[in-house]
Each structure stands twice: as C-alpha cells, then as structure tokens.
Amino acid sequence: MRYLQGPRSRERSDASIASMERQFAEQGWGLWALEVIATGEFIGFTGLARSDFDAHFTPAVEVGWRLARQAWGHGYATEAGAAAVRFGLGPGGIPDIMSWTAAINSPSRAVMARLGFRHDPAADFEHPRVPPGDPIRPHVLYRLPTDGPRSYPDE
C-alpha cells in the first residue's frame, strides 16, 4: 500500500470495479482478473486501461497490475503483463501502450523493464490526482521502444 494511496473504501473499490466493467463493455478489453492456473485462486488484476487524467501524454492506454501480497515473487505480474501487451498490440489493435507508476515503486518499475518497456525520463510527471508533497506524486513514464523489435517473454 505504500506505493498506492492506502486501502480503498468499499465505495471507492466498487466505483473502480464499475469503471473496469464499463471498459470491457465499451471496448472489449480492460483490467482482467488474475487467477493462478493450478489452483484457481484469485490474486488480483493485470491488464489495459484507458486514462484521461490531465497529463502531457493523455489520453493514453496503460498496462498495469495489482496483486495480493501472497502472489508477489512468482513472476505472475510479468507473465500476465506480457499477455496483456501481446493482446493489445495484436487483436486489441492498440497502437501505443505505456506504463507509469510512482517513481519510488521499484517492484512495478521492474515489471515494466522485464516487459521491455524503457523509462523515458523526459516524460516523467507529477500525478495530478496525488496531493503535492505526497512521496508517491512524482511519477515515471515507460514506453515501448520504437527503434527495434519488441521482445516479450514467450507464452
């Protein structure tokens, strides 16, 4: 929770789910629920989301992830993130996918790097929905390289 804005209230959590469902209804893709294949355990979400908060690169499509604590350290976010990016660039027909997170969120940045995204320091930004002075307000922006073949972990 230290890289997010604390646990969500029931009301805010319900609003997030409604927004996720809306994106599936409107565009056929979004933030997918994540299950461990072997057990069926629900461990969080990974996927694609449109964002339109006020920033120099928005509106934009982001690949993102949020996993339950017990699901960290197994490679699940990277595996699911690669599947989401493959879907987006392929059948999803999304020409550009980015990823962003709080600058201090090293685990999330490591997932981006494993997926082949590169930090674009010139594009870093202060997240407008995080209050000034909050340590998670400074954000980093990662992009897929355009100067060569994109490589993803194979399925």
Ligand SMILES: CC(C)(COP(=O)(O)OP(=O)(O)OC[C@H]1O[C@@H](n2cnc3c(N)ncnc32)[C@H](O)[C@@H]1OP(=O)(O)O)[C@@H](O)C(=O)NCCC(=O)NCCS
């Ligand atoms: C961001 C987050 C998903 C990263 O989780 P993570 O477990 O570090 O990332 P992955 O699922 O890709 O797992 C990679 C780790 O699993 C390890 N691993 C173990 N078995 C593995 C396997 N079979 N294949 C690949 N990696 C494996 C890797 O070595 C790596 O560990 P390391 O970082 O110690 O080297 C997680 O920290 C999280 O949910 N945080 C809270 C929400 C959040 O911050 N979201 C982002 C907001 S922008």
